[in-house]
Amino acid sequence: MFHTQYKCSHIVILNKTFVKIKAQWDAILLILLSVILLRKGRKQKTIRTAAEEGNTNINDMDSITYDRFNATENEINHTTPKYFPEPGRQNRKMYIIYGVLVLYMLILTVAVGIKISQVSKEVADVTLSLQTFETSIKEASKPLQFEKLPEPVVQGPCEVNWVFFKDSCYFHSTAGQNWQNAENMCVRKKSHLVVVNNLDELDFLSSIVKLPTSYWIGLVEKDEGQWSWVDGTDYKASEHFWDEGQPDDWNVRVNGEDCGQLHGRIRADKRRFWNDADCTLSYPYICEGKPKGQ
Structure with missing residues (x-):
């Protein structure tokens, strides 16, 4: 009408x-x-x-x-x-x-x-x-179409604010710390900075972090060209997921770039690769620990 x-x-x-x-x-x-x-x-x-x-x-x-x-x-x-x-x-x-x-x-x-x-x-x-x-x-x-909401992250046998994935619990912070302080914060939580062992774990970590920035992981260069994991995992025997052109050890920084992080640049497949950065810079971090009772 x-x-x-x-x-x-x-x-x-x-x-x-x-x-x-x-x-x-x-x-x-x-x-x-x-x-x-x-x-x-x-x-x-x-x-x-x-x-x-x-x-x-x-x-x-x-x-x-x-x-x-x-x-x-x-x-x-x-x-x-x-x-x-x-x-x-x-x-x-x-x-x-x-x-x-x-x-x-x-x-x-x-x-x-x-x-x-x-x-x-x-x-x-x-x-x-x-x-x-x-x-x-x-x-x-037209009939209403509702957007499918993402599946909730399962806490499982983990502490509050931690998420469970393949026998491990993960915590990602919102506040920033330098690399060493971030590792100390994880130790206080009876854990360590995350160690990325395979592509499935990398995709899982890329899906749970929400801030458009980089996150510290448990990768550190103690000697030039000698990278290692904080839990003792053999770096050379594990898979490497460096972003394109990384690690570049940018010499412009006074302290070099000796600490690894989950890169803030997100690719089309929503996957975040690794980047090396100055250890004294402040970034949020990801901790990895065991489930409750283990």
């Missing part, structure tokens, strides 16, 4: 606009017709006047010729002067009238053109509005 009323109201507006335009054009045609009739009437009047004056002149000439033989010389010399119409003055008046009419027609033509462009714009706007309205109705008629 609303859609029909909306459409009808715009059609009424368009009809009124077109009626105004038609009335203007009718006025133009009426003016042109009046000018033509006026010009025709003037021509006929001019012809009749000229004919009458011609007859009068002939009669006057006969009278003057006749009187010349009876009148004195002074009477002949003081004969009343005759009036001859000036066609140039009448032509100038007609040109002025035509010029005014042409100017008026030009103004009306421009006004009609503007009206037509406005009507075209209104038609386009009405069409777009109707299309948008119909699209919104179609969208509203």
Whole structure:
């Protein structure tokens, strides 16, 4: 019902606009017709006047010729002067009238053109509005689709705020610490900075961290080029998941880059790889420990 009323109201507006335009054009045609009739009437009047004056002149000439033989010389010399119409003055008046009419027609033509462009714009706007309205109705008629929420992280046999995955418990902080303080915080929780053993564990860690930043892990370079895990796991025998171009041991840093972290750069597959960073910088961290009772 609303859609029909909306459409009808715009059609009424368009009809009124077109009626105004038609009335203007009718006025133009009426003016042109009046000018033509006026010009025709003037021509006929001019012809009749000229004919009458011609007859009068002939009669006057006969009278003057006749009187010349009876009148004195002074009477002949003081004969009343005759009036001859000036066609140039009448032509100038007609040109002025035509010029005014042409100017008026030009103004009306421009006004009609503007009206037509406005009507075209209104038609386009009405069409777009109707299309948008119909699209919104179609969208509203579709059944609601609820986004699937992520599965809750299972706490399992872990402490509060810890999550369980493959026989280990994991805790990720929200506050930042330097690498050594982060390891000390994990030790206080009877754990250590996380040791990433395989790709499944890397994907799990990438899914639980929420901050768009890097996280300290239990990887440290004690000697140049000699990386090791804090729990004693053999680094060379385990899989490595360094990000592209890492480790780069950026020499611009005064303290070098000797500590590993889960990189803040997230790839298209939502996976975070490793990065080396200055150990004195403050970052959140991930702890790894055993379940309760072990």
